[in-house]
Amino acid sequence: MASNSQNEHDRMEASASHQYFNWKLCILCQEHNNQPLQCPANSLRKDIGAGYSYVSENLKHFNDFNCLPFNIDIQLLDDGTGIGNTMLKNRASWHKSCRDKISNEKLERLRKRKIEDSTEFISAKYRRASLLKSTVSNCIFCNEPAGLDGLHRASTFELDFKVRNYAIEL
Structure with a gap:
């Protein structure tokens, strides 16, 4: 012991x-x-x-x-x-x-x-529709408000994997 x-x-x-x-x-x-x-x-x-x-x-x-x-x-x-x-x-x-x-x-x-x-990418539980909800009201290229055709949406992923939504006027 x-x-x-x-x-x-x-x-x-x-x-x-x-x-x-x-x-x-x-x-x-x-x-x-x-x-x-x-x-x-x-x-x-x-x-x-x-x-x-x-x-x-x-x-x-x-x-x-x-x-x-x-x-x-x-x-x-x-x-x-x-x-x-x-x-x-x-x-x-x-x-x-x-x-x-x-x-x-x-x-x-x-x-x-x-x-x-x-x-790691965003989980598959996110749907495209939920990613496209945007509060952006101006075109990201010209910074003008939406025209008659409205804005088109595109989304990108940031490095910290949060989704940011961008509106693009065509």
Whole structure:
């Protein structure tokens, strides 16, 4: 039971102080659980830093999207030499399940979702008739009031995807 109280102490210390980061815990969730920690520094590969580069780049991208799946300040992972180098110096490790939350596949899905959100068109529930209701009474080209034939309508979409209606005199 002493290890449970130590783990609780580590978690409390990590969350209590903004400046404190416990490199002995999973760097992503800052928790200890039954899963073993993976440490790329213990790898037999020649490119030991590859795992750290992968995690650091994905953390940056998730952070840029404001979608980090963890409650961590990634600035604490950088001592000024870069996140990957800082992780290597501190022999950072993580749970496989935590690393999977920032995988390339999840990052690609996030990118697609953000692109779709930013280019989403007006829902199909809008009908042309509802889009053509206009309060414009002057021609957009000559700024003159409607003639005998009236004004013809056209609509365009703005970047913020609100519909603006324009009247065109022909």
